[in-house]
Amino acid sequence: MDLIDFPPPPAQDVEALRAEVRAFLAEELATRRPQDRARSWSGFDADFSRKVGARGWIGMTWPKRYGGHERSALERYVVLEEMLAAGAPVAAHWFADRQSGPLLLKVGSEEQRRTLLPRMAAGECCFCIGMSEPDSGSDLAAVRTRAVPVEGGFVVNGTKLWTTYAHHAHFMILFCRTGGAEERHGGTSQFLVDLKTPGITIRPIADLAGEHHFNEVVFEDAFLPSSALLGQLGDGWNQVVGELAFERSGPERFLSSFTLLVELVRALGPNPSEQAAVAAGRLTAHLLVLRRLSRSVAGMLQNGENPALQAALVKDLGAIFEQEIPDIARQLVDAEPSQRSTRDFSAVLAHTILNVPSFSLRGGTREILRGIIARGLGLR
Amino acid sequence: MSDTSQILVDTATRLFEETFTPRQLALAETGRWLGTEWQAVEDMGLPLALVPEEAGGFGLPVEEALNLIRLAGAFAVPLPLAETMLANRILASAGLELPGGPVTLAPVRADDRPTLERRDGGWLLSGTAQRVPWGRAAAIMVLAEHDGRTLVALVPAGQAEVTPDINLAYEPRDTLRFETVLPAERVAPSPGVAAADLRRLGAALRCLAMAGALGRILEMTTAYANERSQFGRPIGKFQAIQQHLAVLAGQAAAARAAGDIAAEAVAQGASALPIAAAKVRCGEAAGIAAAIAHQVHGAMGFTHEHSLHFLTKRLWSWRDEFGGEGEWSRLIGREVAQAGADGLWPLVTAA
Ligand SMILES: Cc1cc2nc3c(=O)[nH]c(=O)nc-3n(C[C@H](O)[C@H](O)[C@H](O)COP(=O)(O)OP(=O)(O)OC[C@H]3O[C@@H](n4cnc5c(N)ncnc54)[C@H](O)[C@@H]3O)c2cc1C
Numbered sequence: 001m002d003l004i005d006f007p008p009p010p011a012q013d014v015e016a017l018r019a020e021v022r023a024f025l026a027e028e029l030a031t032r033r034p035q036d037r038a039r040s041w042s043g044f045d046a047d048f049s050r051k052v053g054a055r056g057w058i059g060m061t062w063p064k065r066y067g068g069h070e071r072s073a074l075e076r077y078v079v080l081e082e083m084l085a086a087g088a089p090v091a092a093h094w095f096a097d098r099q100s101g102p103l104l105l106k107v108g109s110e111e112q113r114r115t116l117l118p119r120m121a122a123g124e125c126c127f128c129i130g131m132s133e134p135d136s137g138s139d140l141a142a143v144r145t146r147a148v149p150v151e152g153g154f155v156v157n158g159t160k161l162w163t164t165y166a167h168h169a170h171f172m173i174l175f176c177r178t179g180g181a182e183e184r185h186g187g188t189s190q191f192l193v194d195l196k197t198p199g200i201t202i203r204p205i206a207d208l209a210g211e212h213h214f215n216e217v218v219f220e221d222a223f224l225p226s227s228a229l230l231g232q233l234g235d236g237w238n239q240v241v242g243e244l245a246f247e248r249s250g251p252e253r254f255l256s257s258f259t260l261l262v263e264l265v266r267a268l269g270p271n272p273s274e275q276a277a278v279a280a281g282r283l284t285a286h287l288l289v290l291r292r293l294s295r296s297v298a299g300m301l302q303n304g305e306n307p308a309l310q311a312a313l314v315k316d317l318g319a320i321f322e323q324e325i326p327d328i329a330r331q332l333v334d335a336e337p338s339q340r341s342t343r344d345f346s347a348v349l350a351h352t353i354l355n356v357p358s359f360s361l362r363g364g365t366r367e368i369l370r371g372i373i374a375r376g377l378g379l380r
Numbered sequence: 381m382s383d384t385s386q387i388l389v390d391t392a393t394r395l396f397e398e399t400f401t402p403r404q405l406a407l408a409e410t411g412r413w414l415g416t417e418w419q420a421v422e423d424m425g426l427p428l429a430l431v432p433e434e435a436g437g438f439g440l441p442v443e444e445a446l447n448l449i450r451l452a453g454a455f456a457v458p459l460p461l462a463e464t465m466l467a468n469r470i471l472a473s474a475g476l477e478l479p480g481g482p483v484t485l486a487p488v489r490a491d492d493r494p495t496l497e498r499r500d501g502g503w504l505l506s507g508t509a510q511r512v513p514w515g516r517a518a519a520i521m522v523l524a525e526h527d528g529r530t531l532v533a534l535v536p537a538g539q540a541e542v543t544p545d546i547n548l549a550y551e552p553r554d555t556l557r558f559e560t561v562l563p564a565e566r567v568a569p570s571p572g573v574a575a576a577d578l579r580r581l582g583a584a585l586r587c588l589a590m591a592g593a594l595g596r597i598l599e600m601t602t603a604y605a606n607e608r609s610q611f612g613r614p615i616g617k618f619q620a621i622q623q624h625l626a627v628l629a630g631q632a633a634a635a636r637a638a639g640d641i642a643a644e645a646v647a648q649g650a651s652a653l654p655i656a657a658a659k660v661r662c663g664e665a666a667g668i669a670a671a672i673a674h675q676v677h678g679a680m681g682f683t684h685e686h687s688l689h690f691l692t693k694r695l696w697s698w699r700d701e702f703g704g705e706g707e708w709s710r711l712i713g714r715e716v717a718q719a720g721a722d723g724l725w726p727l728v729t730a731a
Binding site for chain 1: 716
């Protein structure tokens with residue numbers, strides 16, 4: 001069955017690059033505490049992102065004329081996974097590198113590419129994703145935010161929800177309605193929204209741990225110039241579906257709890273009990289296989305294939321893995337979770353427990369992914 | 381894949397499909413040795429697929445030759461093809477003459493240690509090997525100790541005392557007692573394969589077979605969900621069934637990738653960590669996937685008449701052969717603990 005056939009990742013010697021990234025991270029993150037590393041790709045640090053950009057590690061696969069580096073998907077993968085494994089604060093450039101940049105390359109105008117891609121690659125331009133709304137989560141085609149054509153552009157009204165780091169971002173890729181509601185897929189478009197535009201209000205939403213990363217973004221008669229239209233008018237649905245393939249396949253889909261696994265191994269020490277060795281070994285086995293699957297998807301992307309189904313499979317398996325790590329860790333180490341603990345294991349465990357519910361929601365819920373897989377199997 | 385490999389896979393697929401019908405599989409369960417079927421497999425040269433060209437094999441890349449084992453797993457081939465392929469490879473590397481016909485391997489369990497002593501210009505092989513696949517029906521490639529060295533010995537079929545036993549799928553898993561003198565030309569120094577390596581190689585073979593069986597189970601279960609109707613529509617239209625099948629697909633995909641990891645590890649000298657990880661992952665996938673397959677097949681899949689059980693019984697057996705998840709997880713866990721917290725990631729990327 002093609003769906004479960006994951007070709008071997010492309011063979012390329014990337015060890016020199018890996019060593020370079022490791023050395024960079026060892027220096028930059030020398031004082032970063034485990035509980036901060038545990039934030040994984042939610043950690044935000046604009047200075048750090050600029051340094052990564054200066055190294056040439058953002059937009060690695062993009063053409064040089066847009067500030068990219070024309071390196072392979074596998075090289076990019078090495079940089080990503082090393083960053084995540086080290087718990088580097090990558091959020092300031094993550095969305096641009098992962099999806100907004102590739103989207104611009106695919107459907108953006110020449111002007112949009114020339115002005116924005118080099119800034120993204122330098123780690124100086126932060127993006128956020130404006131898809132979800134109060135009444136449109138899994139059912140993305142139900143968005144109600146609307147852009148109405150006016151002289152010289154569009155006027156936007158509506159509310160976007162859960163927009164991660166909108167409060168730090170320079171731009172949002174907005175997915176909204178431009179045609180009739182009855183058209184569903186056909187009447188949608190994407191826009192490149194400068195978040196300084198008048199008529200946009202960004203309000204924080206605290207997550208269950210009291211932390212602020214996502215937001216509500218309200219558009220009230222916000223005027224966007226015609227040049228803000230991204231891709232074709234009315235082609236928003238196809239564009240957004242293509243974007244999701246980039247969003248689902250990467251190593252961030254199974255490494256979100258990796259810091260806890262590291263702290264678990266530290267807490268268990270060199271001579272773990274029988275039970276602990278079995279549990280840690282099993283998790284490591286899962287990690288090896290997930291990494292293989294995910295690198296295979298990176299290879300398919302590099303070959304210009306569309307591995308949307310395979311990406312859904314990897315994300316579903318990855319979320320199960322990320323979510324079971326805290327449950328296993330807490331049974332092996334005698335420690336209660338506490339965000340304030342001075343004991344690394346307890347603090348990292350606390351952070352992870354408080355965040356795992358989101359792992360099977362963000363980027364497409366578990367049920368939606370499984371629906372996509374079922375369609376791939378020919379059941380729907 | 382090379383052209384030769386592709387042709388081999390295509391012809392083997394056709395042969396397996398035509399030959400290993402539910403009737404033949406049921407016949408094999410009665411303990412009957414499928415001699416004609418074995419001959420067809422042997423005529424195609426499959427037992428030599430892992431043998432280097434200079435020793436009379438095809439000289440295929442190892443990963444490609446191992447595709448055959450995945451294929452045999454998918455069709456529940458009730459013959460020691462995997463064992464023969466591996467045994468022939470080791471025999472050929474040791475410079476021993478290949479016996480032709482089915483060959484199995486021993487010891488397959490960690491606690492069995494047959495020994496060799498010089499006797500009458502030849503060698504006396506003694507000791508016990510438990511749960512040897514098809515021990516009663518095949519020649520046996522034995523790794524035995526002599527003076528702290530590992531030697532390879534070839535025992536012709538019928539020269540060991542056999543206590544028959546089976547696995548859940550009624551595949552022979554026999555206890556063999558050796559007390560036999562072998563001529564000098566049947567024994568040679570091991571080409572770098574020790575008993576522990578054999579267990580690892582065997583685990584890799586079972587990974588590939590499980591990956592094949594899981595892919596086939598996914599196909600069968602998806603097809604069944606589309607055929608079987610209840611409440612006026614195919615059960616595959618119910619979201620609960622769709623979600624089950626998506627999970628099954630995920631497990632099959634993971635096993636497939638794990639099988640590939642194992643195959644590459646065999647090609648590159650059979651290092652422990654990747655094979656251990658593959659066996660752990662395939663074993664876990666086997667249990668989850670078999671449970672879903674049976675749930676979706678309803679009572680029909682619980683009958684002997686339906687052929688699902690030929691695969692699920694093998695999965696439930698193979699996951700414990702050559703070491704179950706516990707044994708291999710423990711090995712990885714100990715290695716991880718030795719590498720330490722900061723060595724974990726380097727260990728993962730180097731595996
Ligand atoms: C930490 C975090 C960050 C996020 N960041 C962003 C962001 O930056 N930008 C953005 O646009 N969005 C973001 N999201 C939103 C995310 O994309 C949505 O949460 C997700 O799409 C699900 O939508 P929902 O939360 O409204 O749940 P709902 O769609 O209401 O779903 C609730 C439950 O019902 C199930 N369900 C829904 N429909 C079906 C169906 N057809 N069949 C079976 N079950 C169904 C779901 O699987 C889920 O279990 C973020 C979410 C989180 C948690």
